[in-house]
Amino acid sequence: MTHFADSLTDRITRTSPVCVGLDPALDKLPEGIDHTPAGVAAFCRGIIDATADTACCIKPQLAYFELLGWEGMKVFWEVCDYAKTKNLLVIADGKRNDIGSTCDAYAEAYLGKGKPVDALTVNPYLGFDGIAPFIERGEKNGKGIFVLVKTSNASSGELQDLPIGDEVVHEHVAELTTAWGKTCLGPESGFSSVGAVVGATYPEELKYLRSLMPHPIFLIPGYGAQGGTAKDVAGGFHANGTGAIVNASRSIIYASKGRDWKEAAEKAAKDMAEELSKEIRK
Amino acid sequence: MTHFADSLTDRITRTSPVCVGLDPALDKLPEGIDHTPAGVAAFCRGIIDATADTACCIKPQLAYFELLGWEGMKVFWEVCDYAKTKNLLVIADGKRNDIGSTCDAYAEAYLGKGKPVDALTVNPYLGFDGIAPFIERGEKNGKGIFVLVKTSNASSGELQDLPIGDEVVHEHVAELTTAWGKTCLGPESGFSSVGAVVGATYPEELKYLRSLMPHPIFLIPGYGAQGGTAKDVAGGFHANGTGAIVNASRSIIYASKGRDWKEAAEKAAKDMAEELSKEIRK
Numbered sequence: 001m002t003h004f005a006d007s008l009t010d011r012i013t014r015t016s017p018v019c020v021g022l023d024p025a026l027d028k029l030p031e032g033i034d035h036t037p038a039g040v041a042a043f044c045r046g047i048i049d050a051t052a053d054t055a056c057c058i059k060p061q062l063a064y065f066e067l068l069g070w071e072g073m074k075v076f077w078e079v080c081d082y083a084k085t086k087n088l089l090v091i092a093d094g095k096r097n098d099i100g101s102t103c104d105a106y107a108e109a110y111l112g113k114g115k116p117v118d119a120l121t122v123n124p125y126l127g128f129d130g131i132a133p134f135i136e137r138g139e140k141n142g143k144g145i146f147v148l149v150k151t152s153n154a155s156s157g158e159l160q161d162l163p164i165g166d167e168v169v170h171e172h173v174a175e176l177t178t179a180w181g182k183t184c185l186g187p188e189s190g191f192s193s194v195g196a197v198v199g200a201t202y203p204e205e206l207k208y209l210r211s212l213m214p215h216p217i218f219l220i221p222g223y224g225a226q227g228g229t230a231k232d233v234a235g236g237f238h239a240n241g242t243g244a245i246v247n248a249s250r251s252i253i254y255a256s257k258g259r260d261w262k263e264a265a266e267k268a269a270k271d272m273a274e275e276l277s278k279e280i281r282k
Numbered sequence: 283m284t285h286f287a288d289s290l291t292d293r294i295t296r297t298s299p300v301c302v303g304l305d306p307a308l309d310k311l312p313e314g315i316d317h318t319p320a321g322v323a324a325f326c327r328g329i330i331d332a333t334a335d336t337a338c339c340i341k342p343q344l345a346y347f348e349l350l351g352w353e354g355m356k357v358f359w360e361v362c363d364y365a366k367t368k369n370l371l372v373i374a375d376g377k378r379n380d381i382g383s384t385c386d387a388y389a390e391a392y393l394g395k396g397k398p399v400d401a402l403t404v405n406p407y408l409g410f411d412g413i414a415p416f417i418e419r420g421e422k423n424g425k426g427i428f429v430l431v432k433t434s435n436a437s438s439g440e441l442q443d444l445p446i447g448d449e450v451v452h453e454h455v456a457e458l459t460t461a462w463g464k465t466c467l468g469p470e471s472g473f474s475s476v477g478a479v480v481g482a483t484y485p486e487e488l489k490y491l492r493s494l495m496p497h498p499i500f501l502i503p504g505y506g507a508q509g510g511t512a513k514d515v516a517g518g519f520h521a522n523g524t525g526a527i528v529n530a531s532r533s534i535i536y537a538s539k540g541r542d543w544k545e546a547a548e549k550a551a552k553d554m555a556e557e558l559s560k561e562i563r564k
Contacts, residue, residue, distance in 0.1 A: 063387035074352035099435040105345035127437030153381040155409030
């Protein structure tokens, strides 16, 4: 069994730090795709085919699958299975959080042995009780988590930037995240299976948070449609070009609404990988 | 269409503030129930039958249904539908959180028109961007949310009790929660459709938070198996015995592991309603 941080780092090195966000909203599906769960499945498989050679991982956003009821969840698991056959790592974006045996249930649901999910995003508001079951299950099964540290939305500061002494809340969460994962380092990469979500819309913070969190792998959302550029995210990487993945959803999966959507997604992912490679590994 | 806070208050008055938490873990199911999704469905229907005359609402915990894959989510929706036929309100305990169109997707998934869910628990770490779509959808469809303010677990203080100036983080979240719901008051009850989750293991805080949050309805977990008593939760209620619901999961649904589990659940719910009625409405 390979450690999650080692698998991801290896995959980043072989492909790119591009993470493709699968946010399949029915009303945004391209021409020729049915507005049904089966259509969503076909669309996601098409995006996977188009980007599997370029991206290190996909990040299906659970909300869009849950919106389709249990049929949507069936598609979610089918899509994850399909991505694994293409050697993509799968990060389930669910921002789950709970405590005790309920947290265990979420951990087993997504990070259980043999599940086609490699990592799950989690929310830290409940403290370590809401994180430990995910870490334990992850360590056992070669899987990981990404803790929300600083998100990319406008109102993220309402809680995350509240001043506590010399620092702000999200900096404290950054330190907690580092501490939570300090015994979970991959033997090859040296990175932790406890990663951090750090928004790309705050490039200066990204650099500072990198210094607070040397071991967590960063999952950086907000690229492309949300306004982040390759320059903005560069500070999230280590000097050797590892330690971070950058997510783009809409700018890749909806690169074209026409019948050329697969080709457009492939090109968008390749362009993004190239843009990133110019700014990192320097 | 009735306002969520009015529906819930009316139901509390007619029955009790007891909220029955449905946490159907396969390994805890009573004798005679199959350890399958169909078994979980039968168990949940049995608990609903046993408690529908006593409880104001049920709170299915999504983690346990997600753990069973898409078949589990099918059961989740069936159970919610069934609860509605028994006049119970349904609070989906998912602690969901996201931003923008993804948050919209969660809001529509659970608080959409015609969905058999009346309210959803949500996590405030992302700020108002992660709350507004739920409020908007709720106001449109007579549904509500419960924002995690102070949770009942041991490590909840790691973030929630961090000092910010004269107060701590969860007090600030309490003020935000009140503000977020200030235009969402039920015309009959005067309560807000933006409720608050406040753990029962901190009775003094509960009283203080009541003063900070006059309008949100409190969802108080931690009763019974988690250690909270009727005395502990009394401070969460308004003087007229409304404004709060109290959740118990294990102490009701697993009151007996034998073939008398339905009768035991019925009795546990009735006992709890009686204990609460002694401490509140004074």
